Each structure stands twice: as structure tokens, then as C-alpha cells.
Amino acid sequence: MTRIFDDPASFADDALDGFAAANRRYVARVDGGVVRSTEMDEGQVALVIGGGSGHYPAFAGLVGQGLAAGSACGNMFASPAAGQVYRVARAANNGGGVLLSYGNYAGDVLHFGQAELRLNAEGIDTRTVLVTDDIASAPIDQLENRRGIAGDLTVFKVAGAAAEAGLSLDDVERLARKANYRTRSLGVAFDGCTLPGAEEPLFSVQPGHMSLGLGIHGEPGISDHPMPTASELADLLVSNLLEDKPDDAGSRVAAIVNGLGTVKYDELFLLYGRIEALLGKAGLEIVEPECGELVTSLDMAGVSLTLLWLDDELETYWSAPADTPAFRKGNVAARAHRDVQELATAAEAPVEPPTEAAAALSSGAVALLEAARAVVIEHEDELGKMDAVAGDGDHGIGMRRGVDAAADAAGQAAADSAGADRVLITAGEAWAEKAGGTSGALWGSGLIAVAHSLGNRESYGPEDALNAASAFSAAITNLGKAEAGDKTMVDALLPYIETFTARTRNGDPVADTLAAAAGAATDAAAETASLRPKKGRARPLAEKSIGHPDPGAVSFALIAEALAHTFQELTTKKEQTHE
Ligand code: ADP
Ligand code: MG
Numbered sequence: 001m002t003r004i005f006d007d008p009a010s011f012a013d014d015a016l017d018g019f020a021a022a023n024r025r026y027v028a029r030v031d032g033g034v035v036r037s038t039e040m041d042e043g044q045v046a047l048v049i050g051g052g053s054g055h056y057p058a059f060a061g062l063v064g065q066g067l068a069a070g071s072a073c074g075n076m077f078a079s080p081a082a083g084q085v086y087r088v089a090r091a092a093n094n095g096g097g098v099l100l101s102y103g104n105y106a107g108d109v110l111h112f113g114q115a116e117l118r119l120n121a122e123g124i125d126t127r128t129v130l131v132t133d134d135i136a137s138a139p140i141d142q143l144e145n146r147r148g149i150a151g152d153l154t155v156f157k158v159a160g161a162a163a164e165a166g167l168s169l170d171d172v173e174r175l176a177r178k179a180n181y182r183t184r185s186l187g188v189a190f191d192g193c194t195l196p197g198a199e200e201p202l203f204s205v206q207p208g209h210m211s212l213g214l215g216i217h218g219e220p221g222i223s224d225h226p227m228p229t230a231s232e233l234a235d236l237l238v239s240n241l242l243e244d245k246p247d248d249a250g251s252r253v254a255a256i257v258n259g260l261g262t263v264k265y266d267e268l269f270l271l272y273g274r275i276e277a278l279l280g281k282a283g284l285e286i287v288e289p290e291c292g293e294l295v296t297s298l299d300m301a302g303v304s305l306t307l308l309w310l311d312d313e314l315e316t317y318w319s320a321p322a323d324t325p326a327f328r329k330g331n332v333a334a335r336a337h338r339d340v341q342e343l344a345t346a347a348e349a350p351v352e353p354p355t356e357a358a359a360a361l362s363s364g365a366v367a368l369l370e371a372a373r374a375v376v377i378e379h380e381d382e383l384g385k386m387d388a389v390a391g392d393g394d395h396g397i398g399m400r401r402g403v404d405a406a407a408d409a410a411g412q413a414a415a416d417s418a419g420a421d422r423v424l425i426t427a428g429e430a431w432a433e434k435a436g437g438t439s440g441a442l443w444g445s446g447l448i449a450v451a452h453s454l455g456n457r458e459s460y461g462p463e464d465a466l467n468a469a470s471a472f473s474a475a476i477t478n479l480g481k482a483e484a485g486d487k488t489m490v491d492a493l494l495p496y497i498e499t500f501t502a503r504t505r506n507g508d509p510v511a512d513t514l515a516a517a518a519g520a521a522t523d524a525a526a527e528t529a530s531l532r533p534k535k536g537r538a539r540p541l542a543e544k545s546i547g548h549p550d551p552g553a554v555s556f557a558l559i560a561e562a563l564a565h566t567f568q569e570l571t572t573k574k575e576q577t578h579e
Contacts, residue, residue: 103148354419
């Protein structure tokens with residue numbers, strides 16, 4: 001349990017403030033997380049890591065020389081919002097581009113992914129390497145579906161050292177990918193963990209037992225076992241990992257015995273001794289092992305074993321010196337401190353004053369978002385019920401929260417005389433941050449993509465509308481990776497874009513194009529009833545969903561119709577005032 005706090009709701013932020021205060025030598029607090037407070041070389045790649053809080057020393061404790069340049073820190077066990085990742089990455093960037101690296105969890109993928117799109121759109125070359133080391137979370141032929149646990153450390157360490165050595169973004173990315181491919185972990189839990197302020201643990205393990213393959217948030221394990229001896233536990237972890245070797249494994253490994261929060265160091269060391277003997281017996285040579293708490297899970301009782309199968313290149317970077325609040329290795333020549341105020345300013349993109357056309361467009365953008373808000377409110381209950389058929393029933397409330405926040409933020413930005421691009425970026429950020437859920441992150445990214453596509457131009461025409469719609473669609477498919485037929489909003493979005501493109505090519509006025517495209521989306525949304533879900537939360541209950549339309553497709557079509565209608569009204573009004 002957690003004893004020391006004022007308000008459980010602000011626990012993560014309050015703890016991060018204190019962490020930064022205690023570690024000014026290493027880090028500076030910026031909006032959304034922390035960045036390295038020591039100087040970096042001009043053009044040095046910035047490794048930006050992150051994820052939910054509650055995993056210390058992951059992630060903020062790994063920021064410093066030879067490791068990460070910044071960490072975006074979400075709430076307890078919750079992904080940082082895209083805006084947080086974006087701001088930390090901007091502050092961490094030194095002109096060499098950004099590598100985002102984090103454990104493979106749906107929320108993180110969406111939020112970091114949205115930040116990546118935005119950073120790239122602003123000209124900051126940004127790439128992503130997901131950590132997927134947990135062998136219990138998916139079979140060996142589905143490496144990309146595995147989640148990230150203590151293997152975070154090996155991937156971050158290799159990438160951070162490569163960045164410090166001055167390698168290019170291409171090389172840092174390649175090495176991080178290789179380190180991830182060659183990192184395999186397996187963990188066990190003896191008891192659950194409790195969020196600050198909560199009465200009950202998130203999960204529990206039967207007394208006298210352990211659960212094999214439990215994740216770092218209490219995700220279900222693969223099997224329960226009576227509590228083994230240390231030697232038996234060592235054997236179980238080692239034998240499972242040796243069966244899950246990467247190709248070209250070689251015989252040199254970095255080994256990490258990681259404590260998840262409340263296992264004593266003496267116990268970890270005892271286990272490490274047994275593991276080392278077993279690895280030796282298997283003909284392996286251990287290189288610079290780690291034994292301690294490196295990626296924890298609040299007060300969870302558990303341990304994990306990680307093996308990084310080295311080659312020469314990986315060994316160089318695994319062994320390189322580093323100096324961070326929680327991870328130190330070798331001798332690092334101390335570097336001067338950076339101007340903390342400057343870092344905080346770098347987190348925000350500079351704002352250009354809008355052109356006349358962009359300023360004029362901003363009131364239209366607000367009106368369209370208001371129309372979206374009205375139609376979502378009108379159908380909120382219905383969308384919730386639709387999502388309850390096979391999902392979790394929150395699509396109505398999620399869309400409502402998102403569009404409410406977006407329309408409010410847009411209204412405010414427009415009142416501050418921002419152009420349409422700023423208005424939509426602010427709206428997209430607010431939508432993703434407040435909605436929660438998959439659809440919120442997707443809609444938020446879509447709006448931000450529209451903003452970047454529209455930009456701050458001298459004039460706008462039908463081609464710009466088509467480009468904006470296509471940018472919306474590309475953001476959603478790039479982030480969500482859903483394809484036609486998966487039964488998601490993409491099944492309404494693709495026909496929408498198809499009609500949009502055809503009508504624009506035909507020279508139709510934007511108002512007619514919007515109406516025709518919305519019609520295509522509405523038809524397609526209705527047709528999703530016959531599909532079986534292949535993405536998102538509805539997938540496990542696929543059978544139940546057949547015969548019912550996809551809620552995300554329906555809400556998209558409703559909004560498309562409302563936009564078309566409002567655009568028509570705005571155009572008519574404009575024509576009347578011109579007469
Ligand atoms: P959650 O699924 O997180 O509860 P919502 O209920 O708000 O979020 O949204 C559910 C909708 O999100 C689905 O009906 C589907 O249309 C859409 N969706 C889910 N996953 C994806 C994806 N990967 N790509 C596109 N749309 C998706
Ligand atoms: Mg839902």
C-alpha cells in the first residue's frame with residue numbers, strides 16, 4: 001500500500017516534482033515529464049522514453065548521460081498523453097532527431113504515436129522502437145504483439161549509449177531494434193500491488209503460490225504454481241528463456257534479475273546466484289549483469305529475469321558508461337548544466353501569427369466542432385449502448401468528453417485570435433487528453449493532422465479540403481493500423497475519402513463533396529453490422545457484435561453528416577452576406 005501522499009489523484013505528479021528536486025544534478029522538470037539537465041552535443045540523437053508512473057526507476061530514473069534524454073511520465077500505470085510526450089521530446093531534442101522508445105501497450109502506442117506524427121510534421125525527425133520482451137505475453141511467432149517489461153532497460157541502455165556516442169538517428173534506431181529483438185524476459189508474481197489511495201490491490205495471488213508470466217500491471221499470468229524453492233524458480237525462468245532464443249543467439253548474454261517492488265535485495269541476490277550457475281552450465285557467458293530494482297510495479301511482490309543476447313556491437317553499448325539518478329556504470333566525465341528555463345521554453349512550439357485566411361478559417365473550424373459536439377450529445381446514449389454490445393460501453397461518454405474538451409479549447413483559441421491550424425491543434429490535444437479510450441486518441445490525432453495539413457496559408461481551396469480529409473484518414477490508419485473489414489471507424493472513413501476524392505477531382509464545390517462523402521460514410525457505417533471485429537476491445541466478443549454496427553464507424557458518420565450540413569449553412573450565409 002501507499003502511505004505517504006496528500007491527494008491520491010496528484011500522487012504521480014507530486015512524486016515526480018520531488019524526484020526532480022532531489023536530482024537536479026541529472027534532470028530538469030518540464031511540462032509532461034523530465035529532461036536531462038546536463039549539456040548534450042549539438043546534433044546528438046535524443047532518446048525519449050516513458051510510460052505510466054509507478055515503475056521507478058523506469059522511466060524518469062533512467063534520464064541522464066549515456067541513457068535517456070527525456071522521459072514522458074503519465075499518471076499511475078497510465079500512458080502519458082500525447083501532448084506530454086510531444087513537449088518532453090521537443091525539450092529533449094538537440095537537432096539530431098528523436099527516438100521514442102517504450103513498452104508495447106495500446107495506450108502508449110496511441111499517445112506516443114500521435115506525438116511522433118506531430119513532431120515529424122514539425123520537421124523533427126522522430127522514430128519509434130517498441131519494447132516487446134515479455135515472452136509470456138504472446139508466442140514466439142508473434143514477437144510484435146508482446147508487451148514490454150524489464151527489457152525496457154536493455155533497449156534504452158543500448159540506444160542511449162549509441163546516441164551518446166554520436167551515432168545517427170538511423171543507427172540508434174537500428175541498434176534499439178536489434179537490442180529489442182535480442183531481449184527476452186519472463187517474470188513471476190507472489191502478490192499484487194495497490195494504487196495510491198485504493199482499498200484493494202489490483203490483483204492478488206493465492207497465498208503460498210506464484211503466478212508465472214504476470215505483466216507489470218497485474219495482467220493475467222499464464223499459469224499458477226505452488227511456491228517453488230529458489231533453485232526451482234531459477235530453473236523455471238532460465239529454461240523458459242533458453243527455449244525462446246532469438247536467431248543467431250551466440251553465447252554471451254547480459255542478464256538482469258529485476259525486483260518488482262517488494263522483494264528484498266538479499267532474495268534477489270540469492271536468486272541471481274542460482275541463475276548464474278544455470279546459465280554457466282548451459283555454456284553461456286554473462287556480461288555485466290544487473291541485479292536490483294530496475295522496472296518495478298508499485299509494491300508488487302515479484303521478480304523477472306531478462307536476457308539480452310549480445311553481439312559485439314550490442315556489447316559495446318550495453319557496457320558503455322552511464323550516469324543517471326538510478327543507473328550508473330563506469331566513469332562518465334561530468335558535463336555542464338543546461339539553462340533550465342530554456343528547456344522549458346523549448347517544450348512549446350513557437351506560434352506564428354495567423355495569415356488572414358487562416359484567421360478567417362478558424363471561426364469556421366469552431367462552428368464545425370460545435371456541430372460535432374451537438375450531434376455527439378444528441379446520440380451519446382445510443383453510442384454507449386452500441387459499444388456495450390461487444391465493447392466496454394464507453395463510446396458515448398468518451399466521444400462526449402473528447403468533443404466537449406475539443407470544442408471548448410477551440411473556442412478559447414479562436415477567441416485568442418489563433419489561426420485554424422492552432423485552433424485545431426489545441427482541439428486535437430484536448431480531445432485525446434480528455435476522452436480516454438482508443439477513439440479519443442485517434443480523433444485527437446486526426447484533428448492535429450488536419451491542422452498540419454491546413455497550415456497557416458494565404459488562401460484555401462477544394463484541394464486543401466481534400467488534403468485535410470486525407471491527412472485525417474492517414475493519421476487514423478497509421479496510428480490504429482486497422483484495415484478495411486476490421487470493423488472499426490476505418491470502415492466508414494475509407495469510403496468517405498474515396499467519395500471525397502472522386503467529387504473533388506470532378507470539380508464539385510466543397511459543400512457538395514462533404515455531403516456526398518458523408519452519405520457514403522453513413523451507408524458504410526450501417527454495413528459494418530455484418531462484419532466481425534478484428535481490432536480494438538470488441539475483438540474478444542466478436543460473435544456478439546455480428547448484426548450490430550460498429551460504434552466508432554457510426555459516430556464518424558454522424559459527425560461527417562453534421563459537418564456537411566453546417567458547412568452548407570456557413571457557405572449559404574457567406575453567399576448571402578456577399579450579395
Ligand atoms: P475503447 O475501445 O478504448 O473503449 P471507444 O469505445 O471510445 O474506445 O471507441 C471504440 C471504437 O474505436 C470502435 O468502435 C472502433 O470504431 C474504434 N477503434 C478501436 N480500435 C481501432 C483501431 N485500431 N483503428 C481504428 N479505430 C479503432
Ligand atoms: Mg469503448
